[in-house]
Amino acid sequence: MPNRDLKTKSRSLHLSTQKITGMVLSAKEKAYKETSSEPEPEFTKKLDWPIQCTVGPGLEGAIACESETGYVNGAKGLLIYRGYDIFDLCAYSSFEEVAYLLLHGRLPRQEEFNKFTKKISEYQSLIEVKRLLMSFPVEELNPMAALRLGVNLMRQKQIYREKDDAEFISDVIATDEDSIPMETKPMGEKRPIYEFVDKQFARSEGIDSCYHLIAELATITASISRLRSGHLPLEPDPSLSHAANLLYMITGKRPTPVEERIMDICLILHADHGMNASTFATLVVASTLSDIYFSVGAGIAALNGPLHGGANEQVIRMLKEIADTENLKLWYENALKNKKRIMGFGHRVYKAYDPRARILGSLAKLIAHKNPEIENLFRISQLLEKEVISTLGKVKKVFPNVDFFSGIIYSALGIEPEMFPLIFAVSRVAGWTARVLEYLKHNRIFRPRSIYIGPFNQQYVPMEKR
Numbered sequence: 001m002p003n004r005d006l007k008t009k010s011r012s013l014h015l016s017t018q019k020i021t022g023m024v025l026s027a028k029e030k031a032y033k034e035t036s037s038e039p040e041p042e043f044t045k046k047l048d049w050p051i052q053c054t055v056g057p058g059l060e061g062a063i064a065c066e067s068e069t070g071y072v073n074g075a076k077g078l079l080i081y082r083g084y085d086i087f088d089l090c091a092y093s094s095f096e097e098v099a100y101l102l103l104h105g106r107l108p109r110q111e112e113f114n115k116f117t118k119k120i121s122e123y124q125s126l127i128e129v130k131r132l133l134m135s136f137p138v139e140e141l142n143p144m145a146a147l148r149l150g151v152n153l154m155r156q157k158q159i160y161r162e163k164d165d166a167e168f169i170s171d172v173i174a175t176d177e178d179s180i181p182m183e184t185k186p187m188g189e190k191r192p193i194y195e196f197v198d199k200q201f202a203r204s205e206g207i208d209s210c211y212h213l214i215a216e217l218a219t220i221t222a223s224i225s226r227l228r229s230g231h232l233p234l235e236p237d238p239s240l241s242h243a244a245n246l247l248y249m250i251t252g253k254r255p256t257p258v259e260e261r262i263m264d265i266c267l268i269l270h271a272d273h274g275m276n277a278s279t280f281a282t283l284v285v286a287s288t289l290s291d292i293y294f295s296v297g298a299g300i301a302a303l304n305g306p307l308h309g310g311a312n313e314q315v316i317r318m319l320k321e322i323a324d325t326e327n328l329k330l331w332y333e334n335a336l337k338n339k340k341r342i343m344g345f346g347h348r349v350y351k352a353y354d355p356r357a358r359i360l361g362s363l364a365k366l367i368a369h370k371n372p373e374i375e376n377l378f379r380i381s382q383l384l385e386k387e388v389i390s391t392l393g394k395v396k397k398v399f400p401n402v403d404f405f406s407g408i409i410y411s412a413l414g415i416e417p418e419m420f421p422l423i424f425a426v427s428r429v430a431g432w433t434a435r436v437l438e439y440l441k442h443n444r445i446f447r448p449r450s451i452y453i454g455p456f457n458q459q460y461v462p463m464e465k466r
């Protein structure tokens with residue numbers, strides 16, 4: 001019976017819309033007639049794809065924009081933020097100073113630095129966003145999905161920024177209680193937030209949103225970690241640095257100076273890295289004049305993949321799978337035989353040793369001895385590194401990348417593997433937002449093209465005749 005109803009309905013719909021079908025077909029006829037003298041567009045002709053192309057698969061070689069934010073020289077193994085060598089920044093600077101440098105283009109003077117860190121510290125306390133987050137089953141969500149959710153909630157909070165906070169919380173709680181969605185007071189946006197349209201965005205409101213995101217991603221990440229392990233989120237301690245606060249809010253313990261310094265260097269090292277996949281995803285969304293929260297959400301989604309920021313989690317799983325230095329040779333032989341990707345190795349840009357892996361390797365050595373299990377993983381990593389460099393390194397210039405040692409360090413600092421990509425995002429948000437502000441000064445929507453290799457002139461066959 002229901003099937004017959006459906007058929008009758010679709011036939012009557014079809015009859016009543018015949019006029020529209022006729023209109024579409026006459027528009028087709030007109031379109032073909034008007035452009036019949038135009039030559040075939042070049043991109044439908046045969047190209048020597050992918051060989052004789054300046055741009056390769058995965059957009060290899062393509063230039064997305066000019067940038068003063070950062071530079072990677074893959075042949076020399078150099079990484080520069082705003083003209084400063086990453087080794088110098090790790091030796092002398094802090095994540096807060098580097099975030100300021102990326103956003104503002106220069107190192108801060110003392111009073112600017114004080115003002116910036118005060119704002120970051122204020123924005124880190126996120127009671128209402130945390131309460132909202134806790135109304136979702138965070139422990140059941142993929143942690144990166146939970147982080148994206150957190151960014152959406154931040155965005156919502158931003159919309160209600162002018163409203164009294166207490167009013168905002170009570171509205172939200174009302175929707176959480178025994179009501180069903182249909183019964184609740186509409187909470188939709190009163191206005192679309194296309195902040196990017198405003199020319200002032202990059203100078204005032206925009207910078208403030210970037211500060212928010214840099215500050216709050218740390219609190220949201222720590223809250224997700226706490227909720228996943230069955231604990232209540234902690235409020236940040238304003239007397240601590242960004243790195244120390246992140247560790248404190250995750251583990252519940254104030255880190256030692258060495259732990260804090262190591263975390264700080266990890267955050268510096270991950271803050272920016274040229275036109276990587278997540279930065280590009282962030283910029284693509286920003287270039288449509290969507291908003292900074294949607295843009296950063298896209299960055300988080302792109303970062304999640306195991307070929308990008310999700311690799312650090314996979315490295316620890318791989319080292320645990322190898323389990324013992326004695327198993328290494330056989331494991332690696334099998335991996336090569338089965339053409340397995342070795343996680344934490346290889347890079348689109350670096351054809352020399354990644355400078356970030358150089359620093360992280362020595363930090364991993366410094367901290368791994370704290371725990372025998374982690375020390376064992378570190379020993380395996382050292383042997384694996386030797387094997388890969390002497391084989392894939394020689395032939396294909398495949399070396400350790402930033403993700404190879406970071407997981408060992410995070411494990412030693414008491415962070416669970418599924419949280420590693422979130423720690424990456426806590427840092428990379430500085431680069432994402434800095435590059436969005438920079439790109440928007442001369443915005444042009446991203447719109448590459450693909451080479452069509454499908455057929456033409458297919459005749460549409462109705463369903464019942466296929």
Ligand code: ACO
Pocket residue numbers: 058276306307308309311340341342343344345346347348349392396398401402403
């Ligand atoms: N293990 C084994 N072989 C590798 C690896 C690896 N990790 N990386 C590259 N190769 C080999 C490839 O098999 C390929 O060999 P071929 O030319 O004989 O086919 C050659 O090196 C080039 O590799 P591509 O995949 O073409 O390099 P691409 O630039 O497209 O990919 C990527 C770069 C995704 C990082 C790749 O090296 C990889 O998958 N690495 C493992 C995942 C990883 O660690 N990702 C984190 C990267 S750092 C970051 O995003 C933060």
